[in-house]
Amino acid sequence: xxxxxxxxxxxxxxxxxxxxxxxxxxxxxxxxxxxxxxxxxxxxxxxxxxxxxxxxxxxxxxxxxxxxxxxxxxxxxxxxxxxxxxxxxxxxxxxxxxxxxxxxxxxxxxxxxxxxxxxxxxxxxxxxxxxxxxxxxxxxxxxxxxxxxxxxxxxxxxxxxxxxxxxxxxxxxxxxxxxxxxxxxxxxxxxxxxxxxxxxxxxxxxxxxxxxxxxxxxxxxxxxxxxxxxxxxxxxxxxxxxxxxxxxxxxxxxxxxxxxxxxxxxxxxxxxxxxxxxxxxxxxxxxxxxxxxxxxxxxxxxxxxxxxxxxxxxxxxxxxxxxxxxxxxxxxxxxxxxxxxxxxxxxxxxxxxxxxxxxxxxxxxxxxxxxxxxxxxxxxxxxxxxxxxxxxxxxxxxxxxxxxxxxxxxxxxxxxxxxxxxxxxxxxxxxxxxxxxxxxxxxxxxxxxxxxxxxxxxxxxxxx
Ligand code: 5AD
Ligand code: SF4
Numbered sequence: 001x002x003x004x005x006x007x008x009x010x011x012x013x014x015x016x017x018x019x020x021x022x023x024x025x026x027x028x029x030x031x032x033x034x035x036x037x038x039x040x041x042x043x044x045x046x047x048x049x050x051x052x053x054x055x056x057x058x059x060x061x062x063x064x065x066x067x068x069x070x071x072x073x074x075x076x077x078x079x080x081x082x083x084x085x086x087x088x089x090x091x092x093x094x095x096x097x098x099x100x101x102x103x104x105x106x107x108x109x110x111x112x113x114x115x116x117x118x119x120x121x122x123x124x125x126x127x128x129x130x131x132x133x134x135x136x137x138x139x140x141x142x143x144x145x146x147x148x149x150x151x152x153x154x155x156x157x158x159x160x161x162x163x164x165x166x167x168x169x170x171x172x173x174x175x176x177x178x179x180x181x182x183x184x185x186x187x188x189x190x191x192x193x194x195x196x197x198x199x200x201x202x203x204x205x206x207x208x209x210x211x212x213x214x215x216x217x218x219x220x221x222x223x224x225x226x227x228x229x230x231x232x233x234x235x236x237x238x239x240x241x242x243x244x245x246x247x248x249x250x251x252x253x254x255x256x257x258x259x260x261x262x263x264x265x266x267x268x269x270x271x272x273x274x275x276x277x278x279x280x281x282x283x284x285x286x287x288x289x290x291x292x293x294x295x296x297x298x299x300x301x302x303x304x305x306x307x308x309x310x311x312x313x314x315x316x317x318x319x320x321x322x323x324x325x326x327x328x329x330x331x332x333x334x335x336x337x338x339x340x341x342x343x344x345x346x347x348x349x350x351x352x353x354x355x356x357x358x359x360x361x362x363x364x365x366x367x368x369x370x371x372x373x374x375x376x377x378x379x380x381x382x383x384x385x386x387x388x389x390x391x392x393x394x395x396x397x398x399x400x401x402x403x404x405x406x407x408x409x410x411x412x413x414x415x416x417x418x419x420x421x422x423x424x425x426x427x428x429x430x431x432x433x434x435x436x437x438x439x440x441x442x443x444x445x446x447x448x449x450x451x452x453x454x455x456x457x458x459x460x461x462x463x464x
Pocket of ligand 2: 182
């Protein structure tokens, strides 16, 4: 069956329904939780909602349809959704015509679906991560009946191409190059909720890049849970480095970013391509998770402390001005003070520009959830605070290295403070500077005058 055609048939039916039933116009409110991969799927569902005849609103209270794309990487993401649902229950009491839609990672968990069935019967439509193209059909079925529609797929071996999208920016966007994850890091729920790794065909990706460039997009972020293993499962295998080389040839694309890289798969070829490229931004997100070889093994990360430090060395030698960012988990089961000191040691030696620090969260169904030695909260809190002050100190001094230099900035938006614009350098540093809103979407040379820790104030420097 042609899934995309099927989707457009129900899109039409929804559109007709809204035209007849809501002559004054129906609206949708959509909220994204979680990572950039989720944001892209949120934009796709928003694109479908627009085609279904809804217009977007930022006022949840008055929307005809409320949609949440959910995350479940840590327990607090789930708690946040349950909190929102409490609020939505009272909105729906006042407005019984309200339609509530939940989708995404959290919906892939059996215990969540049981809870929604039992405790949240006022939720109208639920789907997961594998069938977002079914949104118009599921929504239409809900419009035609009153019962809760739940459709969750365990996995899928197909990637549906050509879905609509409502992009936040006209000049930059993410592009999915693969879905799912095969790594099964022992703490992580992602492989269970996003399924097995599937790469898009290079031609589909390159065609999308060409279309985006023709539409005025100049910066792209290639996205996958582990982009370094891109292409391994294709009929004709292609490496990520090869894909990057092809992407670089697309005219009109000026900046290429990618996320996320797994250290175990970061190849010398990729480092070489980065070093030689004119378009690949000098920013690498390389999650280390822990600095202790013993904990890394328990995490099933398949590299150790020495290999991580060695990689950092190699990258810094090949691309000396690289901005390096990372993810770190504190309080993994069995983590001793000595293990934690190894983490601090790697942070000191690696000089991260930014490190995202997380408190270990027990995810039901993962191997780590069954491990003995879960760490007491007060020990975790203490380690977390010590780590945070170190990464902030390192980050601040790393960011300051650009003070006084002129960097090319892609202008993204007007700042809340009037007269100021906000943009990013290739190193992903945020810069605020005085300028006219007509510059949004363009590249401007900006002198970075004052470093404020993680962002700069600057001034435009033409002709430099
Ligand atoms: N607890 C805490 N942090 C986690 N992450 C993934 N799973 C967990 C968990 N169970 C973090 C990892 C990953 C980032 C996206 O989220 O650091 O790189
Ligand atoms: Fe989770 Fe590890 Fe896959 Fe990243 S690579 S999504 S941390 S299992």
